[in-house]
Amino acid sequence: MKETTFPEITKQEVKYIDATPDEDYPLRILRTYRDNCDCLWATGTDGSCDNPLFQHMNEDQHRRAVILDKAIKKLQE
Numbered sequence: 001m002k003e004t005t006f007p008e009i010t011k012q013e014v015k016y017i018d019a020t021p022d023e024d025y026p027l028r029i030l031r032t033y034r035d036n037c038d039c040l041w042a043t044g045t046d047g048s049c050d051n052p053l054f055q056h057m058n059e060d061q062h063r064r065a066v067i068l069d070k071a072i073k074k075l076q077e
Helices: 025-036 052-076
Strands: none
Touching (some): 025 052
16 A cells, blocks of 8 residues: 655644534634644645645645634624
């Protein structure tokens, strides 16, 4: 079986969310998912990415960030 290697990511993802059952819980979830959208694949030492597949995955992260930003804004209103 061929072993798959993945490039570095630009920052460590947040794996746990404070699950205290209070009014801020939904926002904590969304903010954590939004924060994780800043975790991008980097194939270059300068944080760049020259692999088309990983570039596409990074673009998806940016699109998710936009959607989550809108949801967070609505809940904060």
